[in-house]
Amino acid sequence: MxxxxxxxxxxxxxxxxxxxxxxxxxxxxxxxxxxxxxxxxxxxxxxxxxxxxxxxxxxxxxxxxxxxxxxxLEAGGSDHTAVLRDVSMPHLQVLVDRVGESANVMVLAGDYVRFIASVESRETFRVGNREGMVFPAHLTSGGKPMLAELSPEERAELYAPERWEGREAERPDVAALERELEVVRRRGFAINRDRTETGVTAIGRGLRVGERTSAAVTVSMPTVRFQEDRLVDIVSALALATRDIEHDLEGRLHAERRWS
Amino acid sequence: MxxxxxxxxxxxxxxxxxxxxxxxxxxxxxxxxxxxxxxxxxxxxxxxxxxxxxxxxxxxxxxxxxxxxxxxLEAGGSDHTAVLRDVSMPHLQVLVDRVGESANVMVLAGDYVRFIASVESRETFRVGNREGMVFPAHLTSGGKPMLAELSPEERAELYAPERWEGREAERPDVAALERELEVVRRRGFAINRDRTETGVTAIGRGLRVGERTSAAVTVSMPTVRFQEDRLVDIVSALALATRDIEHDLEGRLHAERRWS
DNA sequence: ACAGAGGATTCTGCTATGAAGAACAAGCCG
DNA sequence: CGGCTTGTTCTTCATAGCAGAATCCTCTGT
Structure with missing residues (x-):
């Protein structure tokens, strides 16, 4: 014993x-x-x-x-999320310095997303650290780009009614979600205003890990500080950050022994 | 937040x-x-x-x-383990009454087994409750019958050296394990004397869940109370218990809505 | 091979926390 | 609609969990 x-x-x-x-x-x-x-x-x-x-x-x-x-959740790939976090942190710092707001990386895990890296902005009034926390994928600006890149079959499986037994009220309207994800796919980013939390706006973009878009980068800020004319700068900065992380990650993954 | x-x-x-x-x-x-x-x-x-x-x-x-x-671990199938536990408990009680020793059900989870149901014997000196606990599959009398029924490819994957990074000392000699599992397959049960714990002997038999042998039933007792002439009775009682559990489980699984 | 440094582990005394019980709120059933 | 059971909140106090000190272990540099 x-x-x-x-x-x-x-x-x-x-x-x-x-x-x-x-x-x-x-x-x-x-x-x-x-x-x-x-x-x-x-x-x-x-x-x-x-x-x-x-x-x-x-x-x-x-x-x-x-x-x-x-x-x-299937939490396998701990080494993988550790690597992704390690690679992402300096880029998140650069992103935070550039846009002046908090930034995060998250991974898809079932129908949830998991925050695996966060850098907070220096503003006194800011969105705090959420590392380790879990949110429904369809409600987050990072989750939507990942869901958008799944096959229709994969999404059908994730949102099948029987998978949501005991939490029926939380299951989204699948048709509405599909329409929303079509917009996300076309735009290349998702925007959430007061969705996961009152008073918080977040913009997210998918991050490719190997062949899959199984991670995402987001910028989050108090809604009062968000103005439409900031969107272009933030989306641009997100695109740079995801490109740089993907590039460094590819180098690291080549150097790592991988199984699955 | x-x-x-x-x-x-x-x-x-x-x-x-x-x-x-x-x-x-x-x-x-x-x-x-x-x-x-x-x-x-x-x-x-x-x-x-x-x-x-x-x-x-x-x-x-x-x-x-x-x-x-x-x-x-991939702990998905919680409803499934809950059902298996529910179905097993009365049969374990019958088994304990019959052989006078503690009985358990466990499931394979990666290269571990998880104790999901235990009934203790009434003996003062007995093997205690281990529900919820996790042990290396290859070291348990329940884990071996399950490993024995995997394909050679599945076993090769489970015991590949890279999967055991950080815990090399715990990885078994694969050739020796294969020989041992051949004996288990032939006999239909596994016996462990002083393996997972000093002073404890356990006998285990595989339990089919659907198409797979992904669970097992074991009887455990202090080694001092184990005698070779008890083996036939215990193995016989295990065979009856596994047959009855498999039968009831099949009925329950037909009645349950299943996804995976 | 040994000494020093840093990290891990064990032990102790003290106070802040976690426990139970009481009270209240919510939900279910007849 | 009332009674009963369960869930939740709040308060008081005894002890459990905290930090710090001491000891042990491991690794590295000379």
């Missing part, structure tokens, strides 16, 4: 156990979770709230808690 | 953040982790120990901490 550490952290242990229970056994109510861990319902509720906050759990419309994206 | 809960648990937050950092950025040293979380090195060490204990991290030979099986 694996040995419990000498200086175990009880609250951490409860949280990790609970994450594993959700992963292995499926959705749990607060009361069931409390019983399983032998803690009070209020304690179980706090633990579940933390798991939700960090994307290890999500709450369904039935009020039960389900395994969240962090523990149900 | 996702809102931090009103009654956030700081130590839980640190642990979950750290797990995500390992997943997204790759291996971290204790000192790097402490810096990232802005905590003392002793605190970071305790957090990492908890992540290792619950399989969210593992420590490499270079002393750095890597994402562990829980957050790097």
């Amino acid at each position: 694996k040995n419990k550490p000498h200086y175990a952290l009880q609250s951490v242990d409860h949280a990790l156990q609970l994450a594993v229970i959700l992963q292995v056994e499926g959705p749990q109510s607060v009361t069931e979770a409390a019983r399983r861990l032998d803690v009070a319902r209020s304690t179980a509720h706090r633990l579940l709230s933390m798991l939700v906050y960090r994307d290890f759990a999500r709450q369904g419309p039935d009020r039960r808690y389900y395994a969240g994206p962090v523990i149900s | 996702k809102n931090k809960p009103h009654y956030a648990l700081q130590s839980v937050d640190h642990a979950l953040q750290l797990a995500v950092i390992l997943q997204v950025e790759g291996p971290q040293s204790v000192t790097e982790a402490a810096r990232r979380l802005d905590v003392a090195r002793s605190t970071a060490h305790r957090l990492l120990s908890m992540l290792v204990y619950r399989d969210f991290a593992r420590q490499g030979p270079d002393r750095r901490y890597y994402a562990g099986p829980v957050i790097s």
Whole structure:
């Protein structure tokens, strides 16, 4: 039996156990979770709230808690995302210096995107760091360019109704999404105004990794600071940044031993 | 921005953040982790120990901490493992009553097995509950029957040297493993004496899920209570249990809406 | 081969956090 | 619509988790 550490952290242990229970056994109510861990319902509720906050759990419309994206996504390719992050960081810094707003890289993971790199702008009033966090792909300016480059079959599979059981309310109108992605494909970028968060505007462009557009770069800013005449500069800067990252990444990927 | 809960648990937050950092950025040293979380090195060490204990991290030979099986396995099919667990539990209880020892069900996940259901025997001196825990497939009596039923190409991929970077010492001798699996295939079960844990003997048999042998049932007991003349009864009881689980599972899977 | 530096791990004392319980809110069922 | 159960919020206090110190381990340079 694996040995419990000498200086175990009880609250951490409860949280990790609970994450594993959700992963292995499926959705749990607060009361069931409390019983399983032998803690009070209020304690179980706090633990579940933390798991939700960090994307290890999500709450369904039935009020039960389900395994969240962090523990149900195919997170393989960790070396790959580490490389992408490493290559991207200096370019994001250049992009932030150029446009004066926060910049991010994200990857597609199932029907979510995962923020894997962030550089914040120096502005006091800015969009903060979201590294590691997960958002629905169809709601983000980075997710849309990636979805746009999938085949129709791949998108049909991602948005099939049975895949969204337990989270039906979050599934988008597929026809509307297809129309929106057609615009994104034509323009070469996506723009989100007050979509993932109130008061935030983001512009995103796809990033090719090998043969696929499985990553994206975005610039985000408070909506009050966004004006239409800034769009051309931001789109231009994004194009440069994605080109440079793709170029450096290609060099790195050639040098790396890869399996999959 | 996702809102931090009103009654956030700081130590839980640190642990979950750290797990995500390992997943997204790759291996971290204790000192790097402490810096990232802005905590003392002793605190970071305790957090990492908890992540290792619950399989969210593992420590490499270079002393750095890597994402562990829980957050790097393809854990999709949670509904599927939940169904398998649900169907298996009563049969495991019958099996435990029959042979008087603990019984488990596990699934193959990459080159690991995951314990998804356990019923402990009533004996005071018994093998305890390991639900949720993860062990190398080639070291377990349940993992071997599953590995035995993979194609040679699938096994070659699972045990390719590049897949075991950072954990070379744990990769088995492939030729020896092939010979052992041939015996397992011929016999129809695997037996482990003092392998995954000192003082524990386990016997395991593969469980078909749909077209694949992607699960297994095992019986485990303290080695001191195992005698060769019990083997026939245990193997027979395992055969009955796996047959019954497969039968009930087939009924359930027909009734379930499935995607993949 | 050895010494020094840096990182990892263990241990201890103290205080800030996490636990339970109470109270309140929400949802479901008869 | 009322009663019951579950989910959520808030408060108080005991202890668990924190940092710092000490020790151990590993690596590198001379």
